[in-house]
Amino acid sequence: MNRMNREEFFAKLAGLDEERLRKVLWNLYWRGAAPVRERIEAEIAPAPPGPRARPRDEVPDPVRVREEVREFVALARAGSYLAGDRQVSPKERTRWRFTFRRLADEAQAALAAQDSRPAEDAVEALVDLACYVKSYDCFRSEDPMEAARFIVSDAVAALWGRMLTRYGAAVPAEHGMPQLVRWESRYGWTRTGFGAVSERETSLASVLARLLPDPDAWVACADEYLQALDRLAQTQPGRAKRVYDYDSSAYERKRRSGDLAEWHGMLLERLADYDAADRLTRLAAHSALAGAESLLFQARLAWRDGEADRARALVGEALTELPGHQELHTFAAEIGAPLPVRAQEAARRLSR
Numbered sequence: 001m002n003r004m005n006r007e008e009f010f011a012k013l014a015g016l017d018e019e020r021l022r023k024v025l026w027n028l029y030w031r032g033a034a035p036v037r038e039r040i041e042a043e044i045a046p047a048p049p050g051p052r053a054r055p056r057d058e059v060p061d062p063v064r065v066r067e068e069v070r071e072f073v074a075l076a077r078a079g080s081y082l083a084g085d086r087q088v089s090p091k092e093r094t095r096w097r098f099t100f101r102r103l104a105d106e107a108q109a110a111l112a113a114q115d116s117r118p119a120e121d122a123v124e125a126l127v128d129l130a131c132y133v134k135s136y137d138c139f140r141s142e143d144p145m146e147a148a149r150f151i152v153s154d155a156v157a158a159l160w161g162r163m164l165t166r167y168g169a170a171v172p173a174e175h176g177m178p179q180l181v182r183w184e185s186r187y188g189w190t191r192t193g194f195g196a197v198s199e200r201e202t203s204l205a206s207v208l209a210r211l212l213p214d215p216d217a218w219v220a221c222a223d224e225y226l227q228a229l230d231r232l233a234q235t236q237p238g239r240a241k242r243v244y245d246y247d248s249s250a251y252e253r254k255r256r257s258g259d260l261a262e263w264h265g266m267l268l269e270r271l272a273d274y275d276a277a278d279r280l281t282r283l284a285a286h287s288a289l290a291g292a293e294s295l296l297f298q299a300r301l302a303w304r305d306g307e308a309d310r311a312r313a314l315v316g317e318a319l320t321e322l323p324g325h326q327e328l329h330t331f332a333a334e335i336g337a338p339l340p341v342r343a344q345e346a347a348r349r350l351s352r
Contacts, residue, residue, distance in 0.1 A: 254291030
């Protein structure tokens with residue numbers, strides 16, 4: 001495009017007086033397209049009063065923060081920040097990331113309040129929104145969480161840490177396990193998977209492992225986790241919805257198994273030593289999980305229980321579904337499982 005750069009443009013404007021500048025801006029506003037007019041209106045609108053500076057040691061009001069978060073989340077999910085909704089000004093639509101960041105900081109700071117329940121609700125609502133916008137457009141941004149500089153794992157660590165301190169291990173297990181199932185994401189919460197935010201993200205399984213204090217807490221979490229999966233299985237349709245031979249229910253179970261694979265591995269390492277191996281048997285056969293990751297967990301459990309033939313058969317079945325899965329290849333080599341034909345071709349590619 002043949003257009004002036006910044007220096008050339010400012011040099012042209014230097015010779016114009018204030019009246020000429022007003023005339024140029026008016027012509028651009030009156031004759032320009034709707035997005036141009038909205039941008040000009042946003043720029044010339046009086047600046048709203050900024051929030052009162054808060055001392056470092058002052059804890060925000062949790063109830064106020066919760067109400068602001070609920071309003072922001074409702075508008076975002078309704079598309080008000082994406083389309084031309086009068087509830088959100090054009091300027092605010094372009095500044096949504098600053099609002100998101102402010103609310104996230106205030107919600108986490110409000111967790112220090114004596115009655116932190118409203119702040120816990122606010123953090124939960126923001127994390128739910130972060131998970132939602134990974135797949136759906138609510139803001140004019142290619143990668144919303146990268147733009148908002150919102151690190152989901154840090155917010156969840158603050159939330160679960162506060163719950164553990166305030167209530168003990170029982171309540172975090174009861175509330176945290178449904179949240180783990182709902183929030184855990186194998187590849188993080190940014191869309192691109194790279195950037196300053198993505199580099200600082202950690203899995204929620206590792207966050208939980210740092211917080212759980214003793215074997216009793218691990219067993220309590222395992223029990224609540226299985227109950228959360230039971231509730232999911234009950235809400236699954238009796239017959240999977242199929243569109244052009246695409247099974248949406250099966251896809252969700254496979255995705256869930258992949259997202260929660262790290263957590264399943266932690267349970268496999270610990271529960272047998274905590275006299276809770278029966279939970280592993282229930283987890284391996286759970287109907288809310290499916291796919292190669294679920295088969296790998298079953299194979300590891302079978303190998304640990306001395307069922308070598310069954311473990312090899314399960315690994316072969318999983319490699320038939322995902323012939324290039326690196327962890328499956330590693331475990332197959334450990335137990336001497338034969339590789340399906342496609343997995344052998346993938347192994348040759350991996351070796352090269």
